[in-house]
Amino acid sequence: MPFDVYLNVAVGGVLTGLVYGLMALGLSVIFGVVRVVNFAHGEMMSIAMFLAVVLFSAFHLDPLIMMVPIAAVLFVFGYVLQSGLINPFITRPEHSQFLLLVALAIIIVNVLLIIFGPDARTVQTAYAFDSFQLGPLLVDATKVYAGAAAIVFAALLFAFFRFTLIGTAIRACADNYTGALVVGLNVNRLYALTFGIGAACVGAAGAMMTLIVDVTPMIGPTYTLLAFVIVITGGLGSMPGALLGGILIGLTEALAGLLFTPSAKSMFAFGILVLVLLFRPQGILGKRPA
């Protein structure tokens, strides 16, 4: 196969990977701070995706523009979820928390199934079939926009954590829970805020994702697993790691789909997960040993 094809697929994979990265970023933020393993992550993303689909089909609102309101909605959802349901579970054994979120995931997937049915929905924007040409490169416009939006959103998030007071407070909570309490930070509120932020990432990523893939209620679990693979590969607790992991997975997925069969591409993601868990559990950029 000519080099061009590989290049195009690879670039497409990287761009998609940026969106994956944003989704995984949300998971990393949640786990890094609140220490909850959010097994309903992909399902939350599917909520965002359906919102985008509905807004598009009802009002012809471009998902990229709707990215912000959808992220806001998911933020509220995450905030309420954390303060209402998950917070009391912080002190419970790990598998208790996990099962709680598994339950939530099941509920979300099937409620969506009841409301929307199993058929795939798509978002066909005006530029859905456009592409950009740059020398030998021929890339889908949707992927370019989605990838760019992901970068912007991630950059804003980094800036938030680095330069704002609240962001610093959140990082303090993550570093030292008791210390944070001692200096008077309202940890519960900050946890809820963090979960909301993580959910917002997922919301934005979901909106972007509708440009790239078809939407069904059953994709939730697939994305949850993908998010975990990315976060574990990139490094638990590392935000740049989540983006890096996302790009890596997006790339391998795309190339695997090209070299083998498209439906087998997730097998590679899992293969990578197994290898990482065994040989470098802290991931590529991970700070804490797993």
Next chain:
Amino acid sequence: MSTFAARLTADVSRRTMLWLGALFAALVVAPWVVNDYFVTVLILILYLAFTGQAWNIMMGFTGQLSLGHAIYAGLGAYVAAALFTRYGVAPWFGLLAAMPVAAACGAVIGFLAFRFGVTGVYFAILTIAFAEFARIGFDHLDIVNAAAGLFLPVAQYAHNDLWRLRGSPTMFYYVILAATIAAFVLCRLLITSRIGYFWLAIREDEEAARAVGIDTFRYKMYAVTISAAVTSFAGVFYAFFYNNLFPEQVFNISQSIQMILGPVIGGVGTLFGPILGAFVLTSLAESLNSALTAMGLDLPGAEQVFYGVCLLVVVAALPEGIWPWLAQRFGIKDAAS
């Protein structure tokens, strides 16, 4: 033989024995008393009770959370079904082939996880990954017809063939009933034996267990392989009862989750938990389904939402499960709690 019976009944009150006896009698006569539909429901309940009991060996006894248990059932199903459709091998022989395959799979997962210190949630994710791997893998495996599905020749069930597991629901009912009872007895024997004590120690505190000389790696491997082998029987049963296998369904994560609902809701680590959980869950779910049908509503996914809500409620409010709470109310003691 007498010590066997003694071990089985040690520490068990007469009250418990009476209740168990009554339950056993009820289950044995059930097919004569209720119609075929209920028999099918009972089969489902017992199937879940059986797999729950098998899963419990890993989680309840040894504390290893497996969320990919469908892989063992799936392997069992495919091995036995493939041998039957291609070579006419009877399912009971197929089982003899299926169990080592499932056990080997469990051994691989266990070895990779335990040697490399993958525990807790990471272990759960690893098990999910393996199950997904199997799902996608089998989707492309042409020997078993890949995604198109493997079909067993369906015979009319006027004539019960226990050897080839072809027959009426009633026949299948007794098979799964016997199997569930066997699983229950097996778990009881295991938990009251040396290996059971070591498992509980590992579950409670692995490092302390090592400090009293327990080779935790070895015993965790035992738990995984035994659990896997027992679960594979469920797969064989599934294959011959439903007569069709699709990787998408058989290895699906929702199957794995359904397997854990019984024990989690009933009581992880207890002997009666998985059975009680299966009963409660399935009866309520079926009632829900009937109610919905009666109202003329067709909501695919309603049952799953119900399961999710049950799981949520139990994890939030009754983390030990229903059985320990009930046992306390009725003063019944369970060997493993």
Next chain:
Amino acid sequence: MTALLSLTAVSKRFRGLVAVDRVSFDVAEGALFAVIGPNGAGKTTLFNMIAGATIPDDGAIVFAGEPIGGLPADAVCRRGVARTFQLVRPFPALSVEDNVVVGALLHRRSVDAARDHARELLRRLDLFDKRRRRAATLTLPDRKRLEVARALATGPRLLLLDEVMAGLRPTETDRMVATLRELNRETGVTILLIEHVMRAVMALASRVLVLDHGVAIAEGAPEAIVRDPAVVQSYLGAETA
């Protein structure tokens, strides 16, 4: 007579911090040997290396003539070295009796035999009446006794006790001391203990090793140790009973 336990130039470093620095000593069979020293002296690290929880960087640890340095904790226990933990770790959901049965099962195949042995030990450690209670419901002194019982159930030749007196009131300390002395006298089990509570050390130990900053600075009979100027200097504030 060769010592039961023999350490030769054992060292352990944690990223540049030398926790244990070429420590050597022998413990005779049947001895009551105490290791003392200020906080951070390396006592627990030393213990962990003997028990198999940590791997030594240098040196040799020989038990009953066989090298055990670097062996995993369960292998060390099977050889005859049992330990307790500084922060007690009974099996919380199991009954007191079952806790000890687990230990007794190490060298016994039959659960009944293990249970008999467990009951015997529980009687000796005054826990027989509480044998059906869940371990998590016990008081701290009782949990400590439970850990000792569980460790003893594995049939050790050497018992490692990690600050087993910590958190006990003086009367409880005396009781524990009496129990340990009795055990040593009646079963001949060698006891190596880390202790801060000097009351217990003076009453129990026949020989004492003092560690400071990972180095063995003195070894000998308790009375001599307590008067040793190097020890007094490093361990100011030591309470002599």
